[in-house]
Amino acid sequence: MSKKLALSKEILMSVEKPARYIGDEINSVVKNPEDMDVRFCMCFPDVYEIGMSHLGIQILYDMFNRREDTYCERVYSPWADMDKIMREKDIPLFSLETQTPIKEFDFLGITLQYEMCYSNVLQILDLSHIPLMSKDRSNDDPIVIGGGPCSYNPEPIADFFDIFYIGEGETVYDQLLDLYKDMRKNGYDRKDFLSKAACIEGLYVPSLYEVTYNDDGTMASFEATIPGIPMKIKKQVATDLAEYYPEKPLVPYIKATQDRAVLEIMRGCVRGCRFCQAGMLYRPLRNRDVNFLKELARKMIQSTGYEEISLSSLSSSDYKHLPELVYFLIEEFKDKKVNISLPSLRIDAFSLDVMSKVQDVRKSSLTFAPEAGSQRMRNVINKGLTEDVILKGAKEAFDGGWNRVKLYFMLGLPSETDEDIAAIAELANKIAVEYYTIPKEVRNGKVNIVVSTSLFVPKPFTPFQWEAMNEAQVFTYKKGFLMSKIREQLNQKSIKYNSHDSELSVLEGVLARGDRKLCKVIYDAYKKGCMFDAWSEFFDAAKWDEAFKENDIDPLFYTHRKRDISELLPWDFIDIGVTKKHLIREYEKSMKGEVTDNCFVNCCGCGAAVYLKGGCKFE
Amino acid sequence: MKIRIRFVKKGSMQYIGHLDLMRYFQKLFRRSGFDVSYSKGFNPHQLMSFASPLGLGITTVADYLDVSLESFKVTGLTGNELSGEVLSVEEWIKRINSHSNDMVLVTGIYILEDTAKTSMSLLTAASYVITGIDEKTCRDIVDYYNNNEQIMFEKQTKKSVKEINLKEGILALSYGFNAYDEAAEDFSVRDRAYERDNAEFDDGLYIFCLSGSETNIKPDMILESYHNHISPDTAFDKYAFDIMRTDMFYGTKKYISMSVVSGE
């Protein structure tokens, strides 16, 4: 029967969406905690609906729960209304499955998908009554592990974590759990455990390394404080992608951001866009077997009852068996009222054909991500998409009945000039012109173009990791300038412009390439009440400013400063396969506007091939 | 084909709202391969409607959902072992429940005439049991109800305040299942065996009241009214007790359980 909930009816009835806190979702795992050696709590430090939409957690949840000795449960950030009540009534944060206080778990694994969640990490620890600093934790506290893309520069949050897992979760967690189990049986000591964990490939125990700084604030050294632990942490890469995948993903009761089954068709990307961190981190490309995916799609729809399935990857058009897979899904789900959604497809004859089959052409829009307006700028970022291709694709789509277009660009790219920005407006206009070449009787009303710009944030492990980021005022100017240029276009009435918040992006920039000195700033910002920084309605720039000032830290040191190639970077101790040499080469080529072929055309020897037996092979 | 489904919603599922419950049933039917009819068009949806939404924080042992069904055949994806087989009502109840959690359960499937009106339009009354209130208070509330000629209650709606007489809206108010069973005997046709199995509380306060589009009485109104009567200066705590809906009814001369289909 019904389990006992951690919160009273009175509390649950007084908050928005109480279903966020009750667990019991379809396909959630039920085990008897008393029979377990290891209790692991997985956390996505944002609100439930966002966290439940994340595939990575679902994969690991499934993987951990396949172990008979382990029970993996979940927790998400309590929303602000619940946060307030939990603090007032001193209610400890609890897991969804068994409603157990987080503090009683052996592990708390936190996935770090974006930098703006750092204050929420502290919220989770605080509400769980776990000391915020790793150094203050005792044998009774869970081991706090960070993972996900932000752990590739873990330094700004190094003080709060006991371990960072660098890379894909499928590889060494078993080793870590076995080690823990073993040590728990034979007298457990936290310090001892951590120093042994530090020897497992891919695991970084920040407390065992020491950083010193030069007078100008740059890093002078990064050293291990005990002998025998690795000086380079090697990114983990799963080579057998058929091993773990949840056939029965969790289905929330309330609508999650991603209200559909997700089929990850491949990992990695061959494109080599120079601004893209994911493109470098997840190299090399690994395809999932098409028959495996067909079977999986069927099973997931069967076990969840979802009405939609979505393909996921960084660049789905590059998946070798895409037509085979997509036509299979269309055929298989035709009479079953299952929608197929295909994000990130290049617009070409194939994708238009598929899209006309799976969606209502009149209601859906075409998406292009040229990322930059001028060809010069696109060469700098190595985005191999030309104006001709965009216009040709748009024309074909317009002929097929589409009349809505979404265009994604970045502002603030290295070497960007006003002309490059003006080119965004011009490109949007050219697309509109293309539309109006269709005779009035045939076309489908007016064309509707939406231009969105995000602000470029240089990220670790990209060829732009040394680059300066624009300041907030510069972004504001650029957005205004683009707006005025759009207004000058002949078809300006058909073009709508959306843009991102500058201050938020600047903080993201600071945290992305920060060092350990920022731990204190994040701590102080949290103590001042910062939380849910990824939500513009909560983000409070003034509090962050205060925290920087009080710690005598200039945020521009991290964003606005162009680094020298020889500078020791906070994340240099991580080895992602892609070599620094490759990044430097790419950086230099970008400054000359030279493009680099993608892996299918020509291997440029990035270094990631070491992960595959016999190297990268794409026929 | 039209059918009516009786279902239970209890435990932590009381915190799932009406729209989310609808989405839950849609997925549940798809998982179990129930051959529900869909609307036409580019975004087809399952044809179903509830007798009446259940408020958040309230459980039920007999709520109703009308569904249009193509057949009693198991539909579903290729590879489904039962695909295409016709199942009986009993087998369907089992199958659907095996794909549900243990807090939302189907306890009856009734085949309706094609011309049958929706449960929503038929609904005239509902019964509830309230638990978690001590015996003395319960008996005082029953006395309060019995000893007053009229009990006026101000019902706050979004736009206005409406006065309703709870004496007219509540047809029976009794403490304990047996007393209720007797009180409701004259004016109702109920599934008493089912009530005994699912909603028999010796210490429960039972309320049989008008429900639906004409007069819609909420079971806690009488508690609030009583509270305001004896301690007008304190706030009414509406979460100090648990409310469970025990059945829903149609008809006016006699109130007939929605689970009794013949005679509509």
Ligand code: SF4
């Ligand atoms: S080694 Fe070559 S083929 Fe492999 S990911 Fe790097 S550039 Fe691409």
